[in-house]
Amino acid sequence: MRQGRAIWAILLLAAILALGFPGFVAIAAGVEVGLAVANLGATSQARVAAEFEKVASSKGWTVITTNAAGSWSTFTSQMENLVSRRVRAIVVAMADLPSIQPAIDSALRANIPVVAIDSGYVPGIVVNITMNNFVAGAKVAQYLVDRLGGEGNVILFKFQQHFGTRQRGKIMDTVLTEYPRIKVLAQHELPPVGFVQDAQAAMENFLARYGDRIDAVFAPWDDPAAAITQAITAAGYKRDSMFVVGIDGTRQAYDMIRAGTPFVATVAQPFEAYADEAVRVVEELVVHGKTKEQVTGGVPTIYLDAPLITPANVPR
Numbered sequence: 613m614r615q616g617r618a619i620w621a622i623l624l625l626a627a628i629l630a631l632g633f634p635g636f637v638a639i640a641a642g643v644e645v646g647l648a649v650a651n652l653g654a655t656s657q658a659r660v661a662a663e664f665e666k667v668a669s670s671k672g673w674t675v676i677t678t679n680a681a682g683s684w685s686t687f688t689s690q691m692e693n694l695v696s697r698r699v700r701a702i703v704v705a706m707a708d709l710p711s712i713q714p715a716i717d718s719a720l721r722a723n724i725p726v727v728a729i730d731s732g733y734v735p736g737i738v739v740n741i742t743m744n745n746f747v748a749g750a751k752v753a754q755y756l757v758d759r760l761g762g763e764g765n766v767i768l769f770k771f772q773q774h775f776g777t778r779q780r781g782k783i784m785d786t787v788l789t790e791y792p793r794i795k796v797l798a799q800h801e802l803p804p805v806g807f808v809q810d811a812q813a814a815m816e817n818f819l820a821r822y823g824d825r826i827d828a829v830f831a832p833w834d835d836p837a838a839a840i841t842q843a844i845t846a847a848g849y850k851r852d853s854m855f856v857v858g859i860d861g862t863r864q865a866y867d868m869i870r871a872g873t874p875f876v877a878t879v880a881q882p883f884e885a886y887a888d889e890a891v892r893v894v895e896e897l898v899v900h901g902k903t904k905e906q907v908t909g910g911v912p913t914i915y916l917d918a919p920l921i922t923p924a925n926v927p928r
Contacts, residue, residue, distance in 0.1 A: 646694035663887035669845035691715035732775035749783030764827035777832035
């Protein structure tokens with residue numbers, strides 16, 4: 613009797629595997645996931661990748677991480693390779709989704725779900741996991757104008773190739789429309805590669821051109837903000853005469869804020885939480901076989917909170 617039951621169980625198992633029941637196959641065979649990152653040279657993206665790899669690996673998954681190093685053509689090619697490899701899911705981090713649409717379409721044709729981290733949304737993506745970048749931009753923009761007392765001269769650094777930094781810059785522009793006594797001396801567009809060196813060189817040029825007429829600088833994320841701060845410090849300026857705001861909440865930003873440098877504010881993105889949420893979404897879809905609507909609640913974006921960090925509350 614027991615032998616008959618064992619044979620029946622084996623036959624049932626074989627039938628389930630043959631039918632390709634998604635949840636069971638994933639549990640039995642393990643999960644191979646692609647993690648496509650725009651540029652691991654950015655601190656934020658390196659944090660996301662490290663956390664995703666750690667959490668996914670703890671579940672017994674295999675993670676294939678790619679680094680496009682700031683090139684969207686490379687990103688597309690790397691995603692196409694992941695599709696060809698038939699990974700169970702692809703997570704894209706800090707991508708410009710319209711620039712990689714062909715690869716997203718390829719993944720869809722192959723029935724491979726694509727989950728985005730801080731990359732915006734286009735049709736075909738399961739969900740984007742991020743903070744509200746309009747809100748983050750408003751937080752640092754309002755802090756900047758409040759610290760200026762509504763009067764002064766500013767330099768604006770922008771980056772249009774990422775939805776989040778683009779939104780932050782737009783909000784900075786919008787907030788300034790309410791403060792006619794704040795003048796924009798100059799703007800600078802950062803490149804996708806070499807942005808740290810570019811930011812420092814550009815700030816050195818602005819300092820040579822405008823000197824102490826500059827009161828504040830807006831940077832769309834912390835890595836260039838730190839480089840801008842270094843240029844200002846090297847030129848002999850202190851926090852009380854010129855200051856910088858950024859967004860991300862990197863360890864370097866916190867250190868500079870605590871040290872009393874001209875870097876005075878950032879918004880702390882929960883990068884590790886983004887990665888944790890991406891693992892959860894992939895697990896629900898691939899391992900447990902849930903639908904997109906069940907996992908996301910039918911919305912295109914999952915927003916996580918991101919607080920404003922200043923000298924008053926910088927973590928120790």
